[in-house]
Amino acid sequence: MHDKLFEAALGITQPWFVAGVRFDEASKVLTVGIDFTAGSCFAVEAVAGEHPVHDTVTKVYRHLNFFQHECVLEVRTPRVKLPDGSVRLVKPPFAGKLSGFTLLFEALVLMLAPQMPFAAVARIVGLSPYRVLAICRRYVALALQAADFGHVRALAIDETSRARGHDYITLAADAVQRRVLAVAEGREAKTIAAIAAELAEHGCVPESIESVSIDMSPAFIKGCADELPNARITFDKFHVLWHANAAVDKMRRIEQRRDKSLKGMRWSLLKDRASLKPEAAAELDALIARMTTVRTARAWVYKEQLREILERKQINVARDMLKHWCTCVMRSKVEPMKEVAAMVRRHLEGIVAWAQTRQTNGFLEALNGLFQSAKRRARGFTRFTTIRTVIFLIAGKLDFAVINPHARQPT
DSSP states (O other): HHHHHHHHHEEEEEEEEEEEEEEEEETTTTEEEEEEEEOOOETTTEEEEEEEEEEEEEEEEEEEEEEEEEEEEEEEEEEEOTTSSSSEOOTTBBOOSTTTHHHHHHHHHHHHGGGSSSHHHHHHTTTOOOOOOOOOHHHHHHHHHOOOOOTOOOOEEEEEETTTTTEEEEEEEEETTTEEEEEEEEESHHHHHHHHHHHHTTOOOOGGGGGGEEEHHHHHHHHHHHHHHEEEEEOHHHHHHHHHHHHHHHHHHHHHHOOGGGTOOOHHHHHHHSSHHHHHHHHHHHHHHTTTTHHHHHHHHHHHHHHHHHHHHOOHHHHHHHHHHHHHHHHHHHHHHHHHHHHHTTTTTHHHHHHHHHOHHHHHHTHHHOOOOOOOTTOOOHHHHHHHHHHHHSSSSOOOGGOOOOOOOOO
């Protein structure tokens, strides 16, 4: 009776059956014995037909806890003899992708790993952090092996710091589905080549990419021009406005040395005016009224003009307005904003492309907090391969259900 109950709970079906259950009170471990019906034949991967049993070996698989107690399946596992005379071990249908675990146990690890550090997952499931990492790495590798990126036409590429200092990794994402597709070390032109090669392995040939959103890094520009020959480069407005905001703040810091009223106005100048509190908005309006004498005020006006231009959707209109804006800025005495105008002139066509494509890698930058969390999640595991595994866990939207029917579908 108990055996039938455990068979139903575990989903064990013929020719497999529960041969017995024992509980060790000292170790608090429940062991479920699994056997198979005598005379059964078994199929093995990549060999046609079913084959007779040659001999058996005992395999132990860690399963989900039974109430609060650790549970393992002790399986009498057949080895079958194949037509060519070789002997092959049969893999039970409940066996996981990593030796020693069931599919259900691995699915639990996959559910927890994107949410917390490996060490925390390890404490919950009763494994070492290294074994937790091994399960995650195995599933990411299998999911990527099965992934097809042939439909991707638009990429978003951005870098993020891997460690303190200047240790960077570069991420390439599907700009439409907003999922990470490739991760490479560095942020040089050759990094784009590595990303292109990785995408090609999954059916996304470089020539099929029609647009790519990047920052204004000369290395990225060169890499994309060399490796993605048909891709139109877009510099999204968020990067452009970041430079404009930086120019406003630089001008403020210069002028506040003699105009103490500018102290404490940094966030009022950088935030969207509509989001300011009434007192801060009034203070900003008073500053703008002095734009003929205060260069910080003129810098803010130039920044807001640039923001409005980048909202235009007609390419020719946006191009003409940007050219006029650059001319006005270059004639002014707002030196920090002149640097922005010079940058806009150098990258005019890529910035104008934003008006048409509206393609951005801003979502990658928004995910930067998650990536920094990923570093903490992989605390103690500093290798690039580990960071890459964690990034795919949290932002790759990999379909683990194709590999393990108990795993969650990507969201």
